[in-house]
Amino acid sequence: MPKKVDPEARRHEVAEAVFRVTRRDGLEHASLRNVAAEAGLAVGSVRHYFEGQTDIMIFAMRHFVDRVGARLLEHVRDRPGPGASADRHVAAFEAALAELLPLDAERREETEVWLAFTVSARTREELRPYAERLYDQTRELVHKVLTAAERTGVLRDGVDADTETERLYALVDGLALHSVLQPGRLDAEGLRAALRRHLDEIMPRAAGR
Amino acid sequence: MPKKVDPEARRHEVAEAVFRVTRRDGLEHASLRNVAAEAGLAVGSVRHYFEGQTDIMIFAMRHFVDRVGARLLEHVRDRPGPGASADRHVAAFEAALAELLPLDAERREETEVWLAFTVSARTREELRPYAERLYDQTRELVHKVLTAAERTGVLRDGVDADTETERLYALVDGLALHSVLQPGRLDAEGLRAALRRHLDEIMPRAAGR
DNA sequence: AAGAATTTAGCACGGTGGTGCTACAAAGGC
DNA sequence: GCCTTTGTAGCACCACCGTGCTAAATTCTT
Numbered sequence: 001m002p003k004k005v006d007p008e009a010r011r012h013e014v015a016e017a018v019f020r021v022t023r024r025d026g027l028e029h030a031s032l033r034n035v036a037a038e039a040g041l042a043v044g045s046v047r048h049y050f051e052g053q054t055d056i057m058i059f060a061m062r063h064f065v066d067r068v069g070a071r072l073l074e075h076v077r078d079r080p081g082p083g084a085s086a087d088r089h090v091a092a093f094e095a096a097l098a099e100l101l102p103l104d105a106e107r108r109e110e111t112e113v114w115l116a117f118t119v120s121a122r123t124r125e126e127l128r129p130y131a132e133r134l135y136d137q138t139r140e141l142v143h144k145v146l147t148a149a150e151r152t153g154v155l156r157d158g159v160d161a162d163t164e165t166e167r168l169y170a171l172v173d174g175l176a177l178h179s180v181l182q183p184g185r186l187d188a189e190g191l192r193a194a195l196r197r198h199l200d201e202i203m204p205r206a207a208g209r
Numbered sequence: 210m211p212k213k214v215d216p217e218a219r220r221h222e223v224a225e226a227v228f229r230v231t232r233r234d235g236l237e238h239a240s241l242r243n244v245a246a247e248a249g250l251a252v253g254s255v256r257h258y259f260e261g262q263t264d265i266m267i268f269a270m271r272h273f274v275d276r277v278g279a280r281l282l283e284h285v286r287d288r289p290g291p292g293a294s295a296d297r298h299v300a301a302f303e304a305a306l307a308e309l310l311p312l313d314a315e316r317r318e319e320t321e322v323w324l325a326f327t328v329s330a331r332t333r334e335e336l337r338p339y340a341e342r343l344y345d346q347t348r349e350l351v352h353k354v355l356t357a358a359e360r361t362g363v364l365r366d367g368v369d370a371d372t373e374t375e376r377l378y379a380l381v382d383g384l385a386l387h388s389v390l391q392p393g394r395l396d397a398e399g400l401r402a403a404l405r406r407h408l409d410e411i412m413p414r415a416a417g418r
Numbered sequence: 419a420a421g422a423a424t425t426t427a428g429c430a431c432g433g434t435g436g437t438g439c440t441a442c443a444a445a446g447g448c
Numbered sequence: 449g450c451c452t453t454t455g456t457a458g459c460a461c462c463a464c465c466g467t468g469c470t471a472a473a474t475t476c477t478t
Contacts, residue, residue: 004475005425026332028237031465043466044427053466112331118390119328122321123235135391166387166395167380167403174383178375181327182344186375194376201410213444214455240435252436253457262436 011049014039015060019113027116032056054126061117061130068110069137075099076144086154090203093145093154097195100138100172102179103188111180142169154203164202171198220258223248224269228322236325241265263335270326270339277319278346284308285353295363299412302354302363306404309347309381311388312397320389351378363412373411380407 017039021030032053036046050056079092102108114134121131146161146168155161175194179186226248230239241262245255259265288301311317323343330340355370355377364370384403388395 024332026329029332032467033465042427045425047467048425048427115328115331119324120235122324122390123233123238131390135387135394163402163406166384166399167406170383170387170403171376171380172383173386174379174381175375177382177386178344178379181331181340185344190375193372194379197372197376216454241437242435251457254455256437257455 007049011059012063014041014046014049014056015063018056018060019064019109022116023109023112027120030057057124058126058130061121061127064113064117065130065134065137068114068134072099072137072141076141079148086152087205089149089152090154090199090205093149093203094195094199096141096145097168097172097199098192100141101176101188101191101195103191108180111176115177115180138173139165139169142172149203156202156204159202168198168202171195216258220268221272223250223255223258223265224272227265227269228273228318231325232318232321236329239266266333267335267339270330270336273322273326274339274343274346277323277343281308281346281350285350288357295361296414298358298361299363299408299414302358302412303404303408305350305354306377306381306408307401309350309385310397310400310404311385312400317389320385324386324389347382348374348378351381358412365411365413368411377407377411380404 014035017035018030021034021038025034032046033043035056036043039046046056050059075096079096080088099107102111117127118131118134121127143161143165146155146164149155150161172195175186175191179188179191223244226244227239230243230247234243241255242252244265245252248255255265259268284305288305289297293301308316311320326336327340327343330336352370352374355364355373358364359370381404384395384400388397388400
């Protein structure tokens with residue numbers, strides 16, 4: 001039995017091809033034929049690893065959600081020790097949230113894919129479970145940051161972590177949305193400034209203004 | 210010459226059909242055939258009023274942008290007189306911004322269409338000019354609200370209208386995005402709460418907490 | 419070497435899409 | 449009454465899509 005290829009690796013390659021086509025031409029062009037061409041494979045080959053086109057989409061989105069989720073977990077782990085200064089803690093929180101913004105090429109591409117898939121999931125029920133998982137896990141990160149801030153004592157008095165979660169989460173996704181849809185009007189600097197402004201508001205720093 | 214029908218009115222009807230199909234099945238299903246069926250017309254009839262399918266999309270999006278723009282202008286007009294109390298001014302600002310949120314069925318439908326079209330415009334250059342106009346005119350509204358707040362003196366000290374524009378705009382669009390994509394997790398009350406919380410922060414009220 | 423499982427490749431069908439083109443009905447001007 | 453303009457309708461063509469199916473190449477096991 002020729003096990004030259006790792007089936008799961010092949011599927012990942014196909015998923016990556018789906019992402020490239022989606023970024024370049026939109027999700028509606030991610031047909032079996034276009035994806036196969038993008039991956040440098042024959043249509044029949046691609047079909048060997050998937051049940052059908054819908055299966056490809058589901059796999060691609062699940063792969064995406066897993067990947068993003070894993071990356072977010074990483075950045076939650078490495079935070080400063082309990083003895084660190086308040087400003088240092090705030091900086092770590094800012095870094096964790098910045099992970100959700102398209103500040104570099106990689107995360108910009110990721111954001112483009114995220115947008116295409118989550119929006120498509122509104123009218124494609126087979127994708128909705130994954131869109132919901134992505135929503136929940138991202139919200140969870142934001143919530144974790146805010147509760148950690150609360151626990152660390154850097155959250156301003158009268159500011160409640162639970163209440164703030166949706167506001168901060170919406171802000172971050174709104175910034176990501178604007179940056180991806182209007183790259184000429186909102187660059188990385190603008191993103192950083194808006195996020196920093198928001199954090200300055202709810203987590204006042206000593207050194208800051 | 211039988212001028213039974215007003216051609217522009219017919220085009221508007223077709224555009225409305227495009228919106229309904231888009232909301233229900235997604236923009237990718239807004240084909241000539243589907244749209245004609247949705248409008249209760251024959252394909253040939255629809256084609257009589259448009260150059261082609263692309264023309265339909267362009268017209269629909271332009272129509273949408275114009276309509277939203279007109280509605281926003283209305284709500285900018287009716288603000289309290291210069292003698293009104295500060296809290297009354299803030300309430301008017303909040304009402305203007307609430308116009309951008311999917312708080313009722315009509316604006317929810319509008320938001321769904323907005324999302325489908327603006328996202329699609331990222332990879333469809335013929336739609337991009339209208340997406341940019343929509344972005345600009347909405348941003349303009351947010352900016353107007355903030356400068357008016359600054360002029361009225363209700364903006365907190367140290368808060369700059371220009372700097373705040375992108376943050377508030379992103380927050381509003383982020384809320385709209387979340388509410389439309391995850392209707393089960395963010396309802397109208399949540400939207401209102403987040404917006405109010407933000408305004409409380411940058412435009413502190415006397416009566417409020 | 420032989421056989422079997424895996425992988426790659428492609429044909430052909432039915433369905434849907436946009437569009438060029440034609441045919442016909444309706445209605446006002448001469 | 450006739451003709452021209454405007455609206456309605458539909459056929460036919462080609463392109464693209466997903467998919468059932470078949471066939472061939474590849475490579476490990478025995």
